[in-house]
Amino acid sequence: MPTYHIEMMEGRTVEQKRKLAEEITRVSVEILGGSPESVDILITDVKRENWATGGKLWLDRQ
Incomplete structure (x- = not known):
C-alpha cells in the first residue's frame, strides 16, 4: 500500500x-x-x- 509524504507550511493544528490523515487513508482504501x-502518511x-x-520566501510575502 502507499506511503504519502506531505510537506506543508507550519500552522495547521493537530x-x-x-x-487529513483520516481522509487520505479512507480514500486510499476505498480506491x-x-x-x-x-497506509502510511x-x-x-x-x-x-x-x-x-x-x-521569494513566504516569510517575506504579505
Missing part, C-alpha cells in the same frame, strides 16, 4: 492533521483496497522562512 493499517511542517515560491 486536529487538522488528524482529519486501492487493502486495510487502513497499510508522513507530514512535514516547513517554516515559512524555509519555503520560497517565485524567488
Whole structure:
C-alpha cells in the first residue's frame, strides 16, 4: 500500500492533521483496497522562512 509524504507550511493544528490523515487513508482504501493499517502518511511542517515560491520566501510575502 502507499506511503504519502506531505510537506506543508507550519500552522495547521493537530486536529487538522488528524482529519487529513483520516481522509487520505479512507480514500486510499476505498480506491486501492487493502486495510487502513497499510497506509502510511508522513507530514512535514516547513517554516515559512524555509519555503520560497517565485524567488521569494513566504516569510517575506504579505
